Amino acid sequence: MRKQRVSWKHWLGSAVALGLLGGCSSLPRYGNPELPRTEQAPPLDYFSVAWWAPLVTPTLMEYAPREVATPAYDGLSNTVIALTRDGFIRGVGSDGQVKWSKKTSTRFAAGARVSDGVAFIPGGDGTLYALDAATGEEKWKYAAGESLATVPVVAEGLVLVASESDTLFAVKAADGVWAWQYRRDPPSGFSVRGASTPLVREGNVYVGFSDGYVVSLTMRDGSANWEKSLSGSGNEFLDVDSTPVMDEHGQLYVASYKSGIYALEAESGDLVWTSSVGGMTALLSKGKMLFAVGDGRVDAYLAEDGRLLWTHPLGERAAQAPVFAKGMLIVPIQRSLLFLDPKTGQARVSWNPGDGVSATPFVAGSKLFVLSNNGWLYALDFNGLKG
Structure with a gap:
């Protein structure tokens, strides 16, 4: 297929009723670009599609395909790094053409991280590439021996990545040599699939675990500064799988799937406030606001005291981690990509590029890279949105 820049007005479908989106009955929703469309485009031209690239060949009898790995972008070479359910790592150029690919033995649970021209890949096969x-x-690879489940974090000369078995690994970014690791025993009961991506601030690492604990570690050697239980007693769905976030004042926010959202003093782990809304799986801090997504809803809180500002029902069991771009909160909700006004929670547009979107998009300046559930990679250009 020849890749080309395509405007919304050339192929995007018309607005349709979305009864599941909390009463947003006139919300525009768009479909797959390879399907013929005859309807008029909406009056609000939010973005256009610069190019798209079909990466994964569909297999017979595949039910509800899902791509969960966030794309990454290397600005030095203008290359998008896409990890897909067929076990391939691909480098895609600025024209939508695949520049290179590498096969691994199994699918990925999380996306890559690019730093200084190097792509760090968390392999579902237990290898960090x-x-x-x-x-x-290939520059190096580290055999962790456990399926890796988070986007790697590169800081202070180390690469941090967590496994599905509740181990946080730290290896040297230059050569992949093991530096340290921290492990907690998973609970005996059911847990939520996923793991907490570590947050690094001022020489400390903050990360959650499936036993309901959030911990602060020293970046130097992985020793614990403090450990705090958020989920109470029991042994099921205790997970603290959300990536911890920190605001400009140094306050830490984490979410327990069972017990709700917690604001903590980063230095000590002492409680500042808590919200009892359970089921939250991801957080995003922006200015004075804290956004939370999870089972069937998106919330906005005042970060200072946890006051609920608005909530937006989704009609989906769970949403994935959101991103903030050009003044819009963008949330993958499995069946589509949802654009919300962060001040009011009002939905502006919903985009379904075919089989929905599960992976968190990647923002690079005025572009948004989106991997759809059918294995198509899209590059979107923001048009009408202003920061």
């Missing part, structure tokens, strides 16, 4: 983002050449 370091590849040249421009060429795909």
Whole structure:
């Protein structure tokens, strides 16, 4: 297929009623670009599609395909790094053409991280790969021996990545040599699928675990500064799988799936406030606001005291981690990509590029890279949205 820049007015479908989106009956929703469309585009031209690339070949009898790995972007070589359910790592150029690919033995649970031209890949096969983002050449690999489940974090010369078995690994970014690791025993009962991506601030690491604990570790050697239980007693769905976030004042926010959202003093772990809304799986801090997504809803809170500002019902069991771009809160809700006004929670547009979107998009300046559940990679250009 020849890749080209395509405007909404050339192919996007018309607005349709979305009864599941909390009463947003006139919300525009768009479909797959390869399908013929005859309807008029909406009056609000939010973004256009620069290019799209079909990466995964559909298999017979595949039911409800899902891609969960967030794309990454290397600005040095203008390469998008896409990890897909067929076990491939691909480098896609600025024209939508695949520049290189590498096969691994199984699907991915999380996306890559690019730093200084190197793509760090969390393998579902238990291997952390370091590849040249421009060429795909392997620089090193580290055998963790446990399926890796978070986007790697690169800081202070180390790469941090967590496994599905509640181990946080730290290896040297230069050569992949093991530096330290921290492990907690998973609970005996049911847990939510996923893991907490670590947050690094001022020489400390903050990360959650499936036993309901959030911990602060020293970046130097992984020793614990403090450990705090958020989920209370029991042994099921205690998970603190959300990536911790920190505001400009140094206050830490984490979410327990069972017990709700917690604001903590980062230095001590002492409680500042808590919200009893359970089922939350991801947080995002922006200015004085804290956004939370989870089972069937998106919430906005005042970060200072946890006051609920608005809530937006989704009609989906769970949403994935949101991103903030050009003044809009963008949330993948499995069946589509939802654009919300962060001040009011009002939905502006819903975009379904085919089989929905589960992976968190990647924002790079005025572009948004989206991996759809059918394995298509899209590059969107923001048009009408202003920061």
